[in-house]
Amino acid sequence: MSDISRNGAGGGGQAGRIGIGLELDDIHMKILEVLRENGRISVAALAERVGISRANAYTRFEALRADGAIKRFTAEIDHVRAGLGITALIFVTVRQQMWKQFRAELARMPEVEYCAITTGQHDAMIQVRVSDVAAVHSMVTDRLANIPAVKATETVFILDEVLRRPYVLPSDRDRDRDRSRQARRPAQDAEGGVPLGKMRFVGAAEGRAALRKDS
Amino acid sequence: MSDISRNGAGGGGQAGRIGIGLELDDIHMKILEVLRENGRISVAALAERVGISRANAYTRFEALRADGAIKRFTAEIDHVRAGLGITALIFVTVRQQMWKQFRAELARMPEVEYCAITTGQHDAMIQVRVSDVAAVHSMVTDRLANIPAVKATETVFILDEVLRRPYVLPSDRDRDRDRSRQARRPAQDAEGGVPLGKMRFVGAAEGRAALRKDS
DNA sequence: GTTGAAATTAGTACGAA
DNA sequence: TTCGTACTAATTTCAAC
Numbered sequence: 001m002s003d004i005s006r007n008g009a010g011g012g013g014q015a016g017r018i019g020i021g022l023e024l025d026d027i028h029m030k031i032l033e034v035l036r037e038n039g040r041i042s043v044a045a046l047a048e049r050v051g052i053s054r055a056n057a058y059t060r061f062e063a064l065r066a067d068g069a070i071k072r073f074t075a076e077i078d079h080v081r082a083g084l085g086i087t088a089l090i091f092v093t094v095r096q097q098m099w100k101q102f103r104a105e106l107a108r109m110p111e112v113e114y115c116a117i118t119t120g121q122h123d124a125m126i127q128v129r130v131s132d133v134a135a136v137h138s139m140v141t142d143r144l145a146n147i148p149a150v151k152a153t154e155t156v157f158i159l160d161e162v163l164r165r166p167y168v169l170p171s172d173r174d175r176d177r178d179r180s181r182q183a184r185r186p187a188q189d190a191e192g193g194v195p196l197g198k199m200r201f202v203g204a205a206e207g208r209a210a211l212r213k214d215s
Numbered sequence: 216m217s218d219i220s221r222n223g224a225g226g227g228g229q230a231g232r233i234g235i236g237l238e239l240d241d242i243h244m245k246i247l248e249v250l251r252e253n254g255r256i257s258v259a260a261l262a263e264r265v266g267i268s269r270a271n272a273y274t275r276f277e278a279l280r281a282d283g284a285i286k287r288f289t290a291e292i293d294h295v296r297a298g299l300g301i302t303a304l305i306f307v308t309v310r311q312q313m314w315k316q317f318r319a320e321l322a323r324m325p326e327v328e329y330c331a332i333t334t335g336q337h338d339a340m341i342q343v344r345v346s347d348v349a350a351v352h353s354m355v356t357d358r359l360a361n362i363p364a365v366k367a368t369e370t371v372f373i374l375d376e377v378l379r380r381p382y383v384l385p386s387d388r389d390r391d392r393d394r395s396r397q398a399r400r401p402a403q404d405a406e407g408g409v410p411l412g413k414m415r416f417v418g419a420a421e422g423r424a425a426l427r428k429d430s
Numbered sequence: 431g432t433t434g435a436a437a438t439t440a441g442t443a444c445g446a447a
Numbered sequence: 448t449t450c451g452t453a454c455t456a457a458t459t460t461c462a463a464c
Contacts, residue, residue, distance in 0.1 A: 021296060032292055039254045039288035042440065053450045058441070069296040073254035074381035076286040077247055081236060083385040089333060089340070093413075103377055115378040118304060120371035125304070129383040140414055152413035156335035159419070162318055163330040166289035168344040170298040198308075198367035199355055204374070259458060268432045273459075433464075440457065447450075 021067040027052060029171045031060055032069065036166040039073040076166075084111075084129040087158040088136045090144065091122035098149035105147045111139060120202035122154065133157075236282040242267060244386045246275055247284065251381040254288040291381075299326075299344040302373040303351045305359065306337035313364035320362045326354060335417035337369065348372075 022028075030050040034041060041049075047057030064070045079085065094102050106115055106126070114127040130136055136155065144150050237243075245265040249256060256264075262272035279285045294300065309317050321330055321341070329342040345351055351370065359365050 024297065029297070032290065032297065035290035036292060037287070037289070039290045044440070054440095055442090055451080056449055059449085067296065069293050071291040071293055072252070072381070073288065073290050074252070075247065075250035075254045075288050077251060077382040077384065078284050078286055079383070081282065081284040082239065082244070082247065082382075084383060087331075089331075106378055110380075111383055112378060113380050113383045115376070116302075116304075116373045117375040117377060118371045118373055120369075124377070126378075131385065137416075140416075145414055152415070154335075154415045154417060156333045156417050157419075158331045158333055160332040161330070162332060162339070163321055163327060163341075165325075165328050166287070167292040167297075168294070168299060168326055168328045169292065170346065199360055200367075200369045201352075201355075202369060202371050204372075257458060269459085270433085270461090271431060274431090431464105434462090436459105436461080438457105438459070440455105442455075443453090445450105445452090447448105 021069070022063055024069065026171075028060060028064060028069070029169060031057070031064065032167075032169055033171060035070065035073075036169070039075075076164075079129050083131055086130050086133055086136060087161070088128050088130070089156050089158060090126045090128060090140060091154040091156075092124045092126060092144065092150055093121075093152040094123040095149050095151045102147065102149035105149070109139075109143060111135070119204040127158075236284070237278055239284065241386075243275060243279060243284070244384060246272070246279065247382075247384055248386060250285065250288075251384070254290075291379075294344050298346055301345050301348055301351060302376070303343050303345070304371050304373060305341045305343060305355060306369040306371075307339045307341060307359065307365055308336075308367040309338040310364050310366045317362065317364035320364070324354075324358060326350070334419040342373075 027050055031046060034046055034049050043057050043061055044054055046061070047054045050057070052060070079087065092102075102124070106112055109128075111128045111130050112126050113129050115124060117124050128136065128139055130139065136157070140153055140155055144153055242265055246261060249261055249264050258272050258276055259269050261276070262269045265272070267275075294302065307317075317339070321327055324343075326343045326345050327341050328344050330339060332339050343351065343354060345354065351372070355368055355370055359368055
């Protein structure tokens with residue numbers, strides 16, 4: 001329930017994969033598509049929606065679960081209704097060689113919903129859900145500041161969550177690419193190249209690349 | 216499937232709520248707790264785990280769904296296994312009075328998994344999942360840069376996802392507060408106050424507060 | 431809000447294509 | 448592998464308490 005890095009969920013991609021697992025074909029993808037929208041659908045209904053037999057659906061369903069392609073099923077909760085109306089992002093600069101401690105402390109903070117290690121100015125981004133702004137303040141100044149591993153933080157509040165897709169899959173991209181061929185390419189070609197404003201890519205700070213796994 | 220702001224998911228809290236809906240008691244919370252960990256559990260098993268009768272569980276389950284406290288059930292997919300090994304965060308500065316266009320364009324980008332409007336230096340943060348780094352580059356320079364509403368972007372890569380909780384609930388905080396009373400308070404009191412390093416809170420830029428809903 | 435029994439549906443096993 | 452079917456177990460609905 002805490003450390004999901006063993007699933008290779010990080011951006012690196014080459015971490016923690018022993019063997020390929022199963023090859024995912026189009027039908028597997030279709031199954032994932034249905035399941036991400038409706039995690040409680042019965043396997044029978046699932047079979048019908050993707051156009052395979054019930055027995056086949058059970059086999060594939062189990063295979064996807066066993067392989068880890070499906071990590072778990074979950075209910076999406078409305079945080080406001082549940083009493084957690086405030087969401088904040090805290091960008092954390094972590095002292096080198098103290099990641100392990102930082103991760104351990106994170107696990108002890110139930111208000112942390114998500115934490116990712118990033119490139120750029122800061123080392124990690126954590127998303128917290130709390131009941132009021134005071135709780136954010138206390139979270140940052142009392143709890144995070146007390147962790148030796150934490151060098152500095154920067155906090156922003158989330159004013160609105162515009163979009164949350166259950167899970168993005170490659171098939172979405174394909175659909176989009178098809179759309180792009182008809183509608184979007186012309187617009188790009190008309191400009192004769194890639195337009196650029198103030199687009200910044202921010203690389204990793206210092207020698208952090210080697211520290212990815214429990215350093 | 217796209218705009219979740221009507222659920223009042225934003226940090227503001229006072230947005231979009233017509234009436235209170237149902238009062239959530241401890242048992243409701245327990246149900247949510249179980250369901251966020253195992254979205255496919257049968258209602259019968261759920262009833263047993265929270266210590267109520269099946270009929271009661273069915274009633275409450277339906278009520279939570281109808282009320283919107285449970286927004287949907289979903290399967291968590293391993294993006295790497297599904298072919299999307301790269302995750303990036305793109306911080307976007309949006310031209311004022313063009314939020315509507317920005318949101319519309321977002322909906323057309325299937326690789327965007329999450330988008331939140333934030334306070335601070337940038338106006339929005341979007342999380343994208345793609346198959347390779349080139350796709351991030353093309354996403355930023357070709358697609359985002361082509362949107363007039365986008366003034367500037369800043370991109371960081373996610374190296375590792377340390378933690379993802381299905382959903383944070385207030386009961387977690389309670390449990391934590393109990394733990395704190397025994398273990399954590401002394402440490403704080405011993406220091407005689409709130410310690411402070413380089414902790415920054417970043418407020419909203421310009422006059423963005425008024426623009427929260429479809430401006 | 432609970433229990434128990436009927437109706438429905440889900441999950442499993444296995445032979446055939 | 449996949450499909451179809453028959454079998455068994457479980458879930459959901461609905462009744463009375």
